[in-house]
Amino acid sequence: MELLKSVCANVRRDADADAPLWSESWSALHHLCGQSTLDGAAEILDRKMVTRLVARRSRREYFLVEGNGRGKSHTCVPGFCTCKSFCLSVAAKPDLLVCKHELAVLLAEPLGKLHNNELEDDEWAKAFSHAMTMPMMEYDPHLAASPVKDAPAQLALMP
Numbered sequence: 001m002e003l004l005k006s007v008c009a010n011v012r013r014d015a016d017a018d019a020p021l022w023s024e025s026w027s028a029l030h031h032l033c034g035q036s037t038l039d040g041a042a043e044i045l046d047r048k049m050v051t052r053l054v055a056r057r058s059r060r061e062y063f064l065v066e067g068n069g070r071g072k073s074h075t076c077v078p079g080f081c082t083c084k085s086f087c088l089s090v091a092a093k094p095d096l097l098v099c100k101h102e103l104a105v106l107l108a109e110p111l112g113k114l115h116n117n118e119l120e121d122d123e124w125a126k127a128f129s130h131a132m133t134m135p136m137m138e139y140d141p142h143l144a145a146s147p148v149k150d151a152p153a154q155l156a157l158m159p
């Protein structure tokens with residue numbers, strides 16, 4: 001993971017230097033992340049928006065990566081993404097370092113594609129909570145279909 005971060009930082013250096021090493025960084029990324037993750041990240045950086053949301057006072061931050069249509073986005077914090085492929089592939093396989101959204105986040109700043117959005121801390125906290133829970137709920141059809149089904153049973157256990 002540290003190696004991946006340093007390669008991503010090199011992409012910036014290469015881009016600044018206008019590029020003989022550029023392809024070397026890409027082949028390192030290819031080696032570290034695999035073709036499909038790299039292609040996915042490149043497509044995101046070409047066509048979609050990657051936004052860093054920063055809380056004004058605490059300087060906490062998370063990233064939103066625009067998803068495919070219908071206004072859906074994925075939320076990334078370091079080491080975590082709300083997408084299905086992170087859940088099914090990255091988290092379950094030690095050899096996979098990142099999903100395409102995480103890679104897009106790592107590359108967005110070096111490539112000058114990162115949008116920054118600063119919020120007041122309380123607004124940030126609300127936005128973060130929303131951004132973390134909404135994409136996850138979609139992937140649990142049972143939960144999405146009946147969000148409060150189990151609530152009464154739990155309440156009945158209270159004294």
Ligand SMILES: [Zn+2]
Pocket residue numbers: 074081082083084085086099100101102
């Ligand atoms: Zn992801």
